Amino acid sequence: MSSSIAIEVVDLEKTYGTVTAIQDLSFTVLPGEIFGLLGPNGAGKSTTLRILITILPPTRGQARVWGYDVVKEADAVRQVIGYVPQERAIDRFLTGREHLLLLADLYHLPKREALNRINELLKLVDLEAHADRLAKTYSGGMKRKLDIACGLLPNPRIVFLDEPTLGLDVQSRLRIWDYIRELRRRGLTIVMTTNYLEEADQLCDRLAIIDGGRIRVMGSPKELKTALGGDTLCLRADPSQTEPLDRLHAALKTLPFIRDSRRQGYELLIRVDAPDKALPAILEAAHRVNCHIESIDYHRPRLDDVFLAYTGHRFQEPTQ
Amino acid sequence: MSHAVQEVLALTQRWIRRLSREKFSMLFTLVQPMLFWLIFFGNLFQRAANTQLFQTENYMSFLAAGVVVMTVLNNGLAGGVDLLFDKENGFLERLMSTPIHRASIIVSRYLFVMLITCLQILVILTVAFFFGVTPETGLAGVAVILVIGMLFGVGLTAISMAMAFSVKSHGDFFSVLGFLSLPMIFLSSALVPLTAMPAWMRAVAYFNPMTWVIEAIRPLILSGWAAAIPQVLTALAILLVFDAICLYGGARAFRRAIG
Ligand SMILES: Nc1ncnc2c1ncn2[C@@H]1O[C@H](COP(=O)(O)OP(=O)(O)OP(=O)(O)O)[C@@H](O)[C@H]1O
Ligand SMILES: [Mg+2]
Numbered sequence A: 001m002s003s004s005i006a007i008e009v010v011d012l013e014k015t016y017g018t019v020t021a022i023q024d025l026s027f028t029v030l031p032g033e034i035f036g037l038l039g040p041n042g043a044g045k046s047t048t049l050r051i052l053i054t055i056l057p058p059t060r061g062q063a064r065v066w067g068y069d070v071v072k073e074a075d076a077v078r079q080v081i082g083y084v085p086q087e088r089a090i091d092r093f094l095t096g097r098e099h100l101l102l103l104a105d106l107y108h109l110p111k112r113e114a115l116n117r118i119n120e121l122l123k124l125v126d127l128e129a130h131a132d133r134l135a136k137t138y139s140g141g142m143k144r145k146l147d148i149a150c151g152l153l154p155n156p157r158i159v160f161l162d163e164p165t166l167g168l169d170v171q172s173r174l175r176i177w178d179y180i181r182e183l184r185r186r187g188l189t190i191v192m193t194t195n196y197l198e199e200a201d202q203l204c205d206r207l208a209i210i211d212g213g214r215i216r217v218m219g220s221p222k223e224l225k226t227a228l229g230g231d232t233l234c235l236r237a238d239p240s241q242t243e244p245l246d247r248l249h250a251a252l253k254t255l256p257f258i259r260d261s262r263r264q265g266y267e268l269l270i271r272v273d274a275p276d277k278a279l280p281a282i283l284e285a286a287h288r289v290n291c292h293i294e295s296i297d298y299h300r301p302r303l304d305d306v307f308l309a310y311t312g313h314r315f316q317e318p319t320q
Numbered sequence B: 001m002s003h004a005v006q007e008v009l010a011l012t013q014r015w016i017r018r019l020s021r022e023k024f025s026m027l028f029t030l031v032q033p034m035l036f037w038l039i040f041f042g043n044l045f046q047r048a049a050n051t052q053l054f055q056t057e058n059y060m061s062f063l064a065a066g067v068v069v070m071t072v073l074n075n076g077l078a079g080g081v082d083l084l085f086d087k088e089n090g091f092l093e094r095l096m097s098t099p100i101h102r103a104s105i106i107v108s109r110y111l112f113v114m115l116i117t118c119l120q121i122l123v124i125l126t127v128a129f130f131f132g133v134t135p136e137t138g139l140a141g142v143a144v145i146l147v148i149g150m151l152f153g154v155g156l157t158a159i160s161m162a163m164a165f166s167v168k169s170h171g172d173f174f175s176v177l178g179f180l181s182l183p184m185i186f187l188s189s190a191l192v193p194l195t196a197m198p199a200w201m202r203a204v205a206y207f208n209p210m211t212w213v214i215e216a217i218r219p220l221i222l223s224g225w226a227a228a229i230p231q232v233l234t235a236l237a238i239l240l241v242f243d244a245i246c247l248y249g250g251a252r253a254f255r256r257a258i259g
Helices: A045-052 A074-080 A096-106 A111-124 A140-152 A170-185 A197-203 A221-228 A239-252 A275-288 A303-311 B002-021 B023-046 B059-077 B081-089 B091-096 B102-130 B138-166 B170-186 B199-206 B209-222 B225-258
Strands: A007-016 A019-029 A034-038 A060-065 A081-084 A158-162 A189-194 A206-211 A214-219 A231-237 A258-264 A267-272 A293-299
Touching: A007 A045, A019 A045, A019 A206, A019 A214, A034 A045, A034 A197, A045 A060, A045 A158, A045 A189, A074 A081, A081 A140, A096 A111, A096 A140, A096 B002, A111 A140, A140 A158, A140 A170, A170 A189, A170 A197, A189 A197, A197 A303, A206 A221, A206 A303, A214 A221, A214 A303, A221 A303, A231 A239, A231 A275, A239 A258, A239 A267, A239 A275, A267 A275, A267 A303, A275 A293, B002 B023, B002 B102, B023 B059, B023 B102, B059 B102, B059 B138, B059 B170, B059 B209, B081 B091, B081 B102, B081 B138, B081 B170, B091 B102, B102 B138, B102 B225, B138 B170, B138 B209, B138 B225, B209 B225
Parallel strands: A034 A189, A034 A206, A081 A158, A158 A189
Antiparallel strands: A007 A019, A007 A060, A206 A214, A231 A267, A231 A293, A258 A267
């Protein structure tokens, strides 16, 4: 089929018993783009992916992948996708190459084609030297690379990556980003989830910020940041300054150039239109209400500001 | 069709590879029933055994049928374990995202369990042979033993797989397993003949399919065709019902878990 839309999701909802994992989810993914689902733990990212790869039936709503319905035409969907799960779904007792050979048979590849493709993939992810070792001897990064090779084996049109760099060191993370960009160059459509703001910012062409099972906002990282407008000031006060900080927070409401401000612990997050004018006014106000400021940080809008603006709380990245 | 064959063979090969790489586990699987039950138990109770009661001079030849069926029982009930691990570590999810027939995974598991069970039965009977146990019905009898063993194994494996797909944690799985397997053994004629049991125990044993399987295999080893044939036919009829129930339940659990 000719596809101007790679994935179309309409009003998707999934409940587990009484827990609603996702609801009112609607989005489209265009062919050839890297589409990201960015959200904190438990946001519903994996649930969404599982529905799209046909292993979890939705409670409500519809999803079409490459034009095929994920429930009614699940088999057709499975023919065009590759999947890289969030858990390291690796069999400790098989070698890397045996993983790929197994999958080659499950995708019904002819022997010769399978062998060629396996060699090519092992080269792509730099695992040639380790291909014949048992997977239980692999490092976390190597397992992840094998995972990715497995996801690419069927030569899919769309590949789904669930948190491809979770728990990896910086070096490995950059390698994986390179692979993902290489895949886009080859014309693949990529849907990935991530827990990392920087990853979403650097890698995704478009992304949906998902929190509490709902999409809060969608767009390219650049659009999202620009649309937010203004720059962000972060004032940090000493823990003893709770009351003065409250007074300052109140005082800000009357100042010009200030779009909004939020109190978060001992910090005030202030979005301002013109920092050169706003900053002196804020400092003066702080002086007036006798609030002692420890540090001031100023930056152009970042994705975490976008997240905060649309969800009302700060983004918690997983600690390594 | 050829796709299904390709899938099943590849998956079965994986199970075999896994077993062959877990050297300790493999050794244990193959050796445990012979070493413990047949040789140790057999020799231990030889002296206590009442020749009248056991219809044979050699307690081991009485016990052989029980050990064969216990092996089928253990293999069958453990048949879902690897699927349980696959479910827990996400490998199953990877398999299910490929365009395979959903049943291929199940079929490959059956093939593997049956293969291992056959091998074990043959090893047990060979070891017993060296201890002087010669099946009265000869090699044809051995073939019938294998068939009956397989038929019992099919139902058991279905129970195990159904459990693997339904349980919340693998702790639950192993508790239920332990809870099932010992009473199945002791409330059957594996270790003592029905005639030697207290009446209540005998009554319970009659409802245990394992008893009927043993009662069919034992005369194949001890007595000969004339005594064995009616028992074998009874066992086949019972196994047909047993398997039908287990397969039905298994298919439902599978469909509920995977769709
Ligand atoms: N099998 C399940 N049974 C019950 N609840 C579930 C199940 N799977 C997920 N959930 C719940 O659904 C919600 C979304 O989970 P999901 O795994 O999709 O989140 P996620 O965004 O992928 O999180 P993470 O970043 O931690 O992977 C969570 O509240 C989770 O507890
Ligand atoms: Mg997840």
